[in-house]
Amino acid sequence: MTTTLITGGTVVNTTGRVEADVLIDGETIVGVLPPGSELLGSDLKRTVDQIVDATGKYVLPGGVDAHTHMEMPFGGTFASDTFETGTRAAAYGGTTTIIDFITQYPDQRVLDQYNLWHEKAAGNCAIDYGFHQILSDIQPESLTAMDELVDEGVTSFKLFMAYKGVFLSDDGQIFRAFQKGAENGALMMMHAENGSVIDVLVEQALGRGETGPINHGLTRPWQLEEEATHRAIMLADVADCPLYFVHVTAKQAAMQIAEARGRGANVFGETCPQYLYFSLEDQLGAHSAERGEFEGAKWVASPPLRSKHEGHQDFLWKALRTNEIQMVSTDHCPFCMKEQKELGADDFSKIPNGFGTVEHRLDLLYQGVVDGKITLERFVEITSTTPARMFGLYGKKGVIQPGADGDIVVYDPNGHTTISADTAHMDIDYSAWEGFEIDGKVDTVVSRGKIVVQNDQYLGRKGDGQYLKRGTSQYLT
Numbered sequence: 001m002t003t004t005l006i007t008g009g010t011v012v013n014t015t016g017r018v019e020a021d022v023l024i025d026g027e028t029i030v031g032v033l034p035p036g037s038e039l040l041g042s043d044l045k046r047t048v049d050q051i052v053d054a055t056g057k058y059v060l061p062g063g064v065d066a067h068t069h070m071e072m073p074f075g076g077t078f079a080s081d082t083f084e085t086g087t088r089a090a091a092y093g094g095t096t097t098i099i100d101f102i103t104q105y106p107d108q109r110v111l112d113q114y115n116l117w118h119e120k121a122a123g124n125c126a127i128d129y130g131f132h133q134i135l136s137d138i139q140p141e142s143l144t145a146m147d148e149l150v151d152e153g154v155t156s157f158k159l160f161m162a163y164k165g166v167f168l169s170d171d172g173q174i175f176r177a178f179q180k181g182a183e184n185g186a187l188m189m190m191h192a193e194n195g196s197v198i199d200v201l202v203e204q205a206l207g208r209g210e211t212g213p214i215n216h217g218l219t220r221p222w223q224l225e226e227e228a229t230h231r232a233i234m235l236a237d238v239a240d241c242p243l244y245f246v247h248v249t250a251k252q253a254a255m256q257i258a259e260a261r262g263r264g265a266n267v268f269g270e271t272c273p274q275y276l277y278f279s280l281e282d283q284l285g286a287h288s289a290e291r292g293e294f295e296g297a298k299w300v301a302s303p304p305l306r307s308k309h310e311g312h313q314d315f316l317w318k319a320l321r322t323n324e325i326q327m328v329s330t331d332h333c334p335f336c337m338k339e340q341k342e343l344g345a346d347d348f349s350k351i352p353n354g355f356g357t358v359e360h361r362l363d364l365l366y367q368g369v370v371d372g373k374i375t376l377e378r379f380v381e382i383t384s385t386t387p388a389r390m391f392g393l394y395g396k397k398g399v400i401q402p403g404a405d406g407d408i409v410v411y412d413p414n415g416h417t418t419i420s421a422d423t424a425h426m427d428i429d430y431s432a433w434e435g436f437e438i439d440g441k442v443d444t445v446v447s448r449g450k451i452v453v454q455n456d457q458y459l460g461r462k463g464d465g466q467y468l469k470r471g472t473s474q475y476l477t
């Protein structure tokens with residue numbers, strides 16, 4: 001077994017920061033020691049095999065990205081990152097755990113899809129991975145499968161109030177799943193947008209000949225996110241079941257979550273970097289010589305980007321600071337422009353939805369620290385500790401302490417990078433983040449005690465990552 005000492009850095013947990021060395025024995029952290037412990041010598045009587053010099057840098061728990069869609073089938077194509085390319089890109093960006101969504105369509109059996117996701121991921125991942133299960137058009141068989149999956153470590157289930165005929169479940173189906181979740185301890189997750197009304201608006205826009213990408217956002221107004229959020233909270237209240245909202249984008253939806261939390265409900269929310277940084281106006285203003293206004297397809301995701309004039313972005317930053325929103329995941333679901341986003345060249349409703357961000361989440365959120373929007377400790381909390389705790393991984397993940405997995409990011413606050421598709425490692429032919437200037441830089445990434453990234457070089461190999469059989473949410477027990 002290899003012993004690793006990360007020396008000279010500032011160890012940051014949610015509880016504070018301390019000058020300390022971190023000793024990893026094999027895959028596990030065994031000590032957070034006073035600085036200068038390379039002289040460990042007599043009391044620990046160890047030979048350190050490798051030393052990582054973190055002088056002047058932060059030593060952070062590895063990032064946990066709780067929302068990815070590797071190789072997701074969608075709209076007649078597949079998300080362009082495989083488990084191999086997507087998890088390697090994640091590692092480059094300081095994320096050492098992902099939780100990916102097993103996708104189930106109405107004509108598929110839940111447990112078949114669970115097995116299929118294991119086949120796709122096994123032996124291919126650079127970092128550790130767990131699964132959530134998507135349930136679409138929920139049938140009695142799916143409800144039964146929920147119990148089995150909880151036993152397999154899939155302890156969270158995502159339901160949809162949008163995408164009729166594809167993912168959408170009606171209120172009665174959702175309510176039955178909520179009751180099952182209340183019974184077996186699973187955390188229910190919701191895509192909250194009123195899909196039936198969106199479908200009407202989309203049909204009307206297309207009927208008027210409004211086919212460009214910007215109409216994606218214009219046909220999904222914030223009222224339909226707020227309404228669905230409120231409706232889901234009320235249904236969960238009646239079922240007495242905890243509820244987690246994925247990708248909160250609208251200020252008003254965040255306020256619904258805050259209100260529910262204020263009266264003691266187990267309601268949680270995540271947002272994504274794209275909703276903190278981009279607006280509908282950015283998308284509207286996007287033109288290129290090559291593609292004209294179709295350039296805006298790069299920023300098509302659901303829910304859509306929101307108008308800057310309505311203050312959603314500022315509100316979400318505030319909500320992250322005050323814990324009205326608890327964490328940030330990427331909803332990594334990349335599609336290339338060529339042959340993928342282009343499927344919607346004549347019809348915005350056919351543009352595959354999604355951003356490629358898994359590599360940049362830590363860098364993008366760290367800018368919130370640089371800008372004084374969140375503290376360094378809060379940055380660790382929303383990118384690592386809370387996701388770990390939310391999804392039953394805390395103790396092993398999300399913290400630097402003895403007994404935790406040796407998942408560490410050495411982050412250089414004095415580094416600087418510029419995001420570009422040319423230098424990023426995700427398998428996608430553009431970057432939604434092209435030209436973003438990043439203060440701070442991932443220096444070294446350690447996953448289960450193995451150095452997987454250093455000096456911008458990938459030193460791991462596919463198959464390093466292991467399946468994480470998760471417990472139930474540690475906010476609920």
Ligand SMILES: [Zn+2]
Nearest residue numbers: 067069331333
């Ligand atoms: Zn998603």
